[in-house]
Structure formats: C-alpha cells, structure tokens
Amino acid sequence: MTETPRDSQGDAITHPPPETATAQAGGEGTAAATAQAGGEGTAATAPMPPAGDGAAGAAATPATTPLPPPAGDGAAGAAAPAAAGFGLPVAIALIMGSIIGVGIFNLPTSLASIGPITLVSMALTTVGAIALALMFAALSRRLPADGGPYAYSRVAFGNRLGFFNAWSYWISSWAGNAGIAVGWVLYVQEFINKGGNKLFTILLVLVGLWVPAFINLSGVKNMGSVQMVTTILKFVALAFMSTVGLFFIKTANFHPWNISGEGAISAIGSGCAIALFSYIGVEVASVAAGKVRNPDQNVPKSTVFGTLATAVVYMLSLIAVFGILPSSALEKSDAPFSAAVNEMFGGTWAGYTMAVVVIISGFGALNGWTMIVAEMPLAAAKDGLFPQRFKQLSKNGVPAFGIISGTALASIAMAVNYIGSGGATVFTTLILMTGITVAIPYAFSALAQIKWRIADRRAMHGARFTRDMIVAVLSLIFSILFIYYSRNTGHSWFTYWAPFILAGVAMLLGIPVYAKMRNQMTEPEPVPEYR
Helix, strand or coil, X not given: CCCCCECCCCCECCCCCHHHCCCCCXXXXXXXCCCCCCCCCCCCCCCCCCCCCCCECCCCCCCCCCCCCXXXXXXXXXXXXXXXXXXXXXXXXXXXXXXXXXXXHCHHHHHHCCCCCHHHHHHHHHHHHHHHHHHHHHHHHHCCCCCCHHHHHHHHHCHHHHXXXXXXXXXXXXHHHHHHHHHHXXXXXXXXCCCCCHHHHHHXXXXXXXXXXXXXXXXXXXXXXXXXXXXXXXXXXXXXXXHHHHHHCCHHHHCCCCCCCCCHXXXXXXXXXXXXXXXXXXXXXXXXXXXXXXXXXXXXXXXXXXXXXXXXXXXXXXXXXXXXXXXXXXXXXXXXXXXXXXXXXXXXXHHHHHHHHHHHHHHHHHHHHHHHHHHHHHHHHHCCCCCHHHHCCCCCCCCHHHHHHHHHHHHHHXXXXXXXXXXXXXXXXXXXXXXXXXXXXXXXXXXXXXXXXXXHHHCCCCCCHHHHHHHHXXXXXXXXXXXXXXXXXXXCHHHHHHHHHHHHHHHHCHHHHHHHHCCCCCCCCCCCCCC
16 A cells, blocks of 8 residues: 555645655555555555555554655565665565465465365466456556555546445455454464363454554554564465475375365355455555556566465465365364474474464564555545545554554454354455455456556557456456355355355445545546556
C-alpha cells in the first residue's frame, strides 16, 4: 500500500518533501514499498502507512518520520530515494516479501482433506497469481492511485461499484487477519493448551489480534528491523523444507491422489480457492513502481520473477510436506510443518523449533496486517466513500478508529467460526471467506482493464493490446473460479457454505453505510491515457 502523506487532519499533502516520504512493504505477505497484504497472501494494496497468506507486513510509519527500510511479514527490500530508485534484484526481493506470509505454514492441513492432487491446484493458482500481478503492474502505471484494486473499479464504473469493491476489499483484510491469527495460534498450541480447550484457544486468538492492535495504536516507529527478522526466519523455514525436506519424501504418501470424494476438476478447483490465500498480496507488487528504476520494464519483470521464485519455494515445501506425511496425518495436524520435521528427525525438538519460527514470524504478520485493516478505509474515507471517522488520525498519527473497528470485526468473525468447529476448519473457512471478498475487486479490476484497453484501441492507442487483454481475461476467469470453488468441502451443510454466508452477511452490512455516504462521495478522477 502506498502511503499518501497526510497532515494532522488526515488530508493529503500534494507534494511531500523527500525527507518525509515513507515506504514500507507488506502483504499476507506484506505490501510492497509502502504497504503491506496476505497475503496471506495477502494482503492487500491499500495505500498509506500498510496482508497475503498470499497475509502481512510492515508496521506503518507516520508520514513525518524518515524513510525506513521496507519490511514486513514478509517485508523485503530496501527503500531508495525516489530520484534514484532501486533495480531489478531489490524489486524482486520486495515482491517476494509482499507475497509470503504465515498461511503457507497451515496450508497443508487445509489441503489434506482433498489430497496431494492439490499440488496441481497450487501450480494453477500460481498461473492466476502471475496474471493478476501483471495486470496490476499495468494498471498502476496508468493510475497510481491510493486504494489499489478498489480505486480502479471506482474510476472505471463509478462510486457505487467503487464503494462495494472498497467494502469487499476491507472485509478481506480483517477476515484475512482473523485467519492469520487462527493459523498462528495453531502453532502456539504446540506449547500451551495442547488439549485444545476451545475457550482458551479463542482467548489466545484474541491475544494475537489485540496485542498487535495496541502496538499499532501506540504509533510505535521503526518496526522495520523487527519485520525484517520475521521475514528472514520465514524464508529460512521454507527454504529448509524446500531442500532438506525433499530427501525424506516417501512416494507412497502421494497415494491416494484425490481423497475428496469429488471429481478431479472439482478437487483441483477447491484446492485453488484455498491456495489463493497464500498469494494474496501479489496485487501490491505494482505499488512500488514509483520507487523502481525503469518501472515499465522492471516492475513487470520483478513481478513475474518474484512470483515465480515464491512459487518455487511454495511448491517444493508443499511437495516435501505431502511426501513426508500421508494426507490422513496432515489432516489431523494443526501444525503440519512441525509434524513434518518431527517425522524427519524423530522426537519433538525439531517440531518445537519450527513452531517457534512460525510463531515469531506470525506475530510480525499480525502486526503489519493490523495496520492494513485500517488503511483500506482510510483511503476510501479520503474519497468520501467511507465515514470520516476512518480518516481521523490519533495523536500518535495512526487511524485509531480503523484499527479498533477492524480488529473487533476480525474477533467477531473468528469467534463465530469457532462455534461447532475446530481450529483447522476455522482457519480454512476464514481464508475462503477472504478469498471470496478479495476476488471481487480482483475481478472488477480486470473488467476495468478490459474496458479501458478496448477504448484505447478505438482511440488508436493499441500498444500491448493483445498482451494486456489476455492477462486481464485470464485474471477475470481466475477470479470468478476462485469465488465459485470457495466451499468447505467434506463438511456439514453450514460449514460447507459458511465462507459464502459470512461474506454475504458482511457485504450486506455495507448497504446502510453506502446509503449514508452516497451524497458525500467525491467524483472519481478521469482515466489517464495509457502508457
């Protein structure tokens, strides 16, 4: 998310001096170069100070502080003066930091009920993630606006659709944060509450949500170094499993290939919907375009290379985990990476070490994504789409109302999901809900790109038309399929449809807000020319 410098009332400063600019990266994963999404995917391209597993990133820095190195859960890269910018290698590191989050460490459990066939799902989701990343890179060159995906739908289709895309994107940020917290606690419980007492588990998740909220409310500065440590730990854990873990694979564990009880296509589709969470945050890669040298070439290149590099680590680590343990064991494990390393080395010490690494890096994700939750409505409030309370900054220079309301909603979503469900099922439901609500603005961004590129061609501006249209159409198809397959397979009726029910209820709550705000909305800016 790209932070727009603001004065004490939260209004944008049109020409900020270089020494007060800020940058940060985050995603569920972290948003790149001034943002954070998870990703954990995802996540998130909201503007401002930041979610992915694709979820989450760097703690926001008030606009008056010097430019820190960007960092996040995972945050990567280093900020460079705007005049000089950074080159392709740093840009690739920044993109990887924006994508990788904590959700990947819980993903094997969520996919195990479908079977190793979900490795195909992960590969196809990677294709969709690359298409989305390329599309957002092109859109950001044309319209480098605060708000990421929702800004494109607003300019293309007006305030009504713009509002509901902003609302949907905001839901994805706090629902994703709830998912990250649940996944984080599953590893915390390797040490405490091993019996899985549900009330104690809910209290632990609340700690994971509200401690980062209080940290963000305090306006703590210079969190970049902490975020960088969490990112390095996460990379080390994934790299270890992606290399050493491959030597412990037993091919028999890849059979049966599909245990979902559904056909191969349905099983792969269901796996794709779950896997999307690991790539949430890929859309924020393009936000760093203003900090990259030769952005027209380096942003698309770094986006593709960074996403591919992340995909390699994801795929190899998942292959290793599925090969080390059978699906039946993974399905019962709340901490699959810990279970896998215990199987590799025997005993429990290796699993505890892995759990500590995930817990530390997970806290970094929660810290960064908490700020992302507040920044999405902050951008929308500046456009008059969200209530003005969201843009008011506290004495510590943070959007306190957005932090508190987003964390409260994440707490409610988490608690509701724990009624009648265990931790792993709650995690899967929340990440599917996140996928539905983030795929809506993805789809409308694709429609905006298609609309604008057709208009460009009619106006004789047809450069890169075929490439952009193919990428946008693929992004649209993947977004629709992600929504369609976001069902909790293998569960009761309510749990099966819970992601849609929760997302639908949350979307309906936006109707009275829209009715109240529609006369206060500013007009979208004109569409800039293609470049």
